[in-house]
């Protein structure tokens with residue numbers, strides 16, 4: 001039996017290459033959509049639909065962690081004006097990874113990982129530090145940016161017809177666009 005990994009899917013396009021890469025490394029992959037950071041609600045639904053499409057395309061199971069955006073807002077309170085990549089984002093990574101780690105442990109996955117590391121806007125080392133602190137034995141630190149990961153994710157997303165958003169996810173990142 002191959003080792004199992006629960007992959008936190010930050011969005012379908014980012015996770016497309018992450019699934020491919022984890023399968024190449026020999027893992028049986030289950031997707032986990034745990035993204036209470038997403039706002040507004042219809043954006044959450046669009047990204048969840050893309051995760052469902054990806055699950056169907058890769059024949060992977062998908063676990064959906066019900067979002068509580070109010071709790072997420074409380075977790076980042078006081079950091080609303082931080083720039084992207086700053087302290088609010090570290091708190092946001094932690095919020096999701098705490099939940100994915102708990103699900104991975106409860107359900108007996110060998111490992112958990114996150115597609116967040118594929119983004120050129122996110123420091124993989126910051127994400128790794130959170131995962132390792134939460135569960136050093138179970139966290140799988142894969143830098144999905146490597147091996148031309150971001151470019152590959154855009155190609156796969158296009159092939160699968162996945163919705164690709166133009167902002168990171170929370171209302172504070174969306175505001176920066178307007």
Ligand code: SF4
Nearest residue numbers: 089092168169170173
């Ligand atoms: S910009 Fe992205 S990573 Fe940062 S807090 Fe918002 S949703 Fe989370």
